[in-house]
Structure formats: C-alpha cells, structure tokens
C-alpha cells in the first residue's frame with residue numbers, strides 16, 4: 001500500500017532537482033506522476049526511469065509562464081487519468097543581481113516564472129480538482145519568501161508573493177476540499193545552487209549556514225511534500241519550513257558564542 005495509491009500528481013519543473021526527486025518518491029508511493037518542464041530530454045528520461053522501476057510516470061512539455069500550455073497539460077492529464085489530485089508548483093529560477101544593477105526585463109523574467117507561473121498553475125488545476133472532489137496544491141516558495149537576501153531582489157519578491165497567494169487560495173478553496181500550502185526550503189543541493197554564481201555566494205556567505213550546518217538534500221524536501229500531500233489533512237494556508245534552522249535566528253545571533 002502506497003500513501004498516494006490511485007492519486008494523480010502534476011509536478012512542474014519535474015525534469016531535475018527537487019521536482020525529479022519528488023516525482024520519484026510520489027511514484028514509489030503509488031501516484032501516477034506527470035512531470036512537466038521546459039527540459040524535455042531530461043524529463044522524458046526521468047519519466048522512463050520511473051516507469052522502468054515499476055512506477056507510472058509521463059512527461060509533458062510545459063513553460064509555466066504560458067497559460068495555454070497549462071491548459072493543455074491539465075487537459076491531457078484529465079484525459080489520460082480521469083482526474084488531478086495533487087499539483088506541486090515547483091518550477092523556478094534564481095538570478096543573483098543587486099536591485100540597482102537589474103534591468104526591468106531581468107526582474108520580470110524571475111517574476112514571470114516563479115510568481116506568475118505558480119498563479120497560472122493554480123488557476124489551471126482548480127477546476128480539475130473541484131471535479132475530482134478535492135485536491136492538494138503545494139507551492140514552492142523558499143526561505144527567500146520569509147526573509148530578504150541581498151542580491152536576490154527579484155527572487156525574494158517572487159517567493160514572498162507565492163507565500164501570499166497560497167494563503168488567499170487556501171481561503172478560497174477550503175470549502176471545495178482543496179488544501180493549498182507553501183513550502184520554504186533553505187539551500188538544497190540541486191543544479192540551482194550548483195550554478196557557479198550562486199555556489200560561490202553560498203560558499204562565502206555564513207548566512208547560508210543554519211544550526212544544521214550543511215545544505216539540504218532534495219530527498220528531505222520530497223519527504224516534506226509527501227507529508228503535506230498524504231498526511232497533513234488539517235493544514236491549509238500553512239508555511240512548511242525546511243531549512244536546517246536557517247530562519248531560526250540571524251547570522252549574528254548564531255555566531256554569538
């Protein structure tokens with residue numbers, strides 16, 4: 001018996017990193033998993049490898065900034081599986097730039113993917129979840145949706161917005177048996193923070209180290225996602241923090257002794 005037997009889960013940004021690991025875990029727990037991303041070759045390979053190991057997965061191309069593509073993917077999911085139960089809005093990008101050095105275009109690129117993409121995902125999924133009698137939406141924010149980080153102005157803006165829209169969606173959708181929560185990871189070992197620009201910043205900056213002095217693993221975030229989807233039945237509009245204690249206190253407080 002899997003914790004997600006018979007359920008259908010759509011994961012944006014599922015071709016690599018956290019989304020890939022969530023897809024693998026959800027499939028192990030019995031869900032039919034739909035991976036959606038702009039990295040088509042990688043996503044097809046992940047879906048094939050889930051299927052090779054006894055799971056059920058399919059890949060669809062999805063640019064989360066495109067409303068029509070969200071509609072096509074949700075339609076395809078409902079046509080294939082007859083329902084949609086879980087949406088993980090996981091796709092995202094990070095760009096390191098000071099506010100004064102950023103162009104409007106650079107700011108909006110991050111906002112479009114991280115913020116508008118989540119809003120469009122929820123909007124596309126809601127009718128299918130209502131039709132299924134309920135559902136679970138998990139929006140990937142960040143510790144950058146809880147506190148500011150210099151050089152991450154667009155990213156922080158987008159992740160605060162995700163935290164806010166999650167609460168509104170929870171209020172609007174509770175009566176339809178749809179739970180909506182946000183997840184706030186600290187630094188997690190994926191291609192995003194292995195990007196040389198972000199990685200060098202992480203190595204130099206003690207504010208990246210929390211009481212648990214290491215980066216997190218995508219498996220640890222996936223376990224949190226599974227808990228929210230399968231077990232957290234009385235939680236909606238909530239913030240699930242998974243950051244090694246990074247936001248428990250300031251870097252100065254942590255270094256006091």
Ligand SMILES: NC(=O)c1ccc[n+]([C@@H]2O[C@H](COP(=O)([O-])OP(=O)(O)OC[C@H]3O[C@@H](n4cnc5c(N)ncnc54)[C@H](O)[C@@H]3O)[C@@H](O)[C@H]2O)c1
Nearest residue numbers: 013017018038063064090091092142185187188190191192
């Ligand atoms: N890695 C971290 O330290 C960290 C910390 C907190 C939050 N997050 C968030 O976790 C989520 C997953 O990130 P990750 O760490 O796995 O990084 P990642 O870069 O490995 O994965 C992000 C995925 O999103 C996809 N994506 C990007 N733009 C897209 C678009 N327009 N349409 C569809 N897919 C798109 C990418 O192709 C990639 O597969 C992101 O929302 C990120 O902001 C990451």
